[in-house]
Amino acid sequence: NAGVTQTPKFRVLKTGQSMTLLCAQDMNHEYMYWYRQDPGMGLRLIHYSVGEGTTAKGEVPDGYNVSRLKKQNFLLGLESAAPSQTSVYFCASSYSSRQGQRNEQFFGPGTRLTVL
Amino acid sequence: KNQVEQSPQSLIILEGKNCTLQCNYTVSPFSNLRWYKQDTGRGPVSLTIMTFSENTKSNGRYTATLDADTKQSSLHITASQLSDSASYICVVSAKNTGNQFYFGTGTSLTVIP
Numbered sequence: 147n148a149g150v151t152q153t154p155k156f157r158v159l160k161t162g163q164s165m166t167l168l169c170a171q172d173m174n175h176e177y178m179y180w181y182r183q184d185p186g187m188g189l190r191l192i193h194y195s196v197g198e199g200t201t202a203k204g205e206v207p208d209g210y211n212v213s214r215l216k217k218q219n220f221l222l223g224l225e226s227a228a229p230s231q232t233s234v235y236f237c238a239s240s241y242s243s244r245q246g247q248r249n250e251q252f253f254g255p256g257t258r259l260t261v262l
Numbered sequence: 263k264n265q266v267e268q269s270p271q272s273l274i275i276l277e278g279k280n281c282t283l284q285c286n287y288t289v290s291p292f293s294n295l296r297w298y299k300q301d302t303g304r305g306p307v308s309l310t311i312m313t314f315s316e317n318t319k320s321n322g323r324y325t326a327t328l329d330a331d332t333k334q335s336s337l338h339i340t341a342s343q344l345s346d347s348a349s350y351i352c353v354v355s356a357k358n359t360g361n362q363f364y365f366g367t368g369t370s371l372t373v374i375p
Contacts, residue, residue, distance in 0.1 A: 150305070179354075188266070188351070188365035235333065236305050249355060250296065253305030 148172055150235050150254035158260045159227045167222040167257050169237030177240045178220040182233040227261045234258050264289040266354050268366035279342055283369045285335040285352030297337045298351040315357050342373045
């Protein structure tokens with residue numbers, strides 16, 4: 147049981163390049179999330195998904211796209227990277243909110259992205 | 263506006279000492295509050311969860327308290343160890359908003375020998 151895994155762990159991009167971050171979970175969770183974490187700020191929600199084939203915008207969605215083609219995978223795409231997207235990206239998953247306390251989020255180890 | 267504020271921003275203590283971290287929130291309607299520990303270079307890991315009816319929850323040397331009336335929570339760490347050095351994040355979720363989570367900016371704790 148690997149929990150939540152993220153690939154890659156590190157990446158350096160040049161401005162304008164594109165890339166996809168992959169998140170995978172093996173806990174059969176319905177909900178999946180992408181966050182970014184910047185110094186001095188709390189985790190900010192980029193996009194989330196409440197189930198296979200569905201996605202929704204979070205607090206800071208601009209410049210990012212996501213897809214949830216399979217229940218266990220959640221992809222985060224940067225079409226044209228900008229220096230402002232330099233950050234640490236965390237993926238998380240959880241059961242649905244209707245499960246009460248079972249809505250604990252389990253986080254991946256993070257991806258450190260630098261955009262030059 | 264739903265917000266979560268934590269204090270202090272950073273804290274340095276000697277190994278073996280106790281410390282208390284604070285979390286104030288304005289999230290409504292309240293569902294539950296979690297404390298997460300985030301080691302450097304890793305993702306956050308849940309320490310405790312508290313619902314409206316709970317006012318104390320322990321997990322080993324970690325004890326969380328919740329005062330739902332004043333909308334305050336604290337995390338008390340007893341007999342600190344070097345491995346407690348981490349960022350501690352308070353996260354509050356609201357009812358009826360799907361899985362909407364509100365994150366504090368965290369308290370960075372450093373335990374020195």
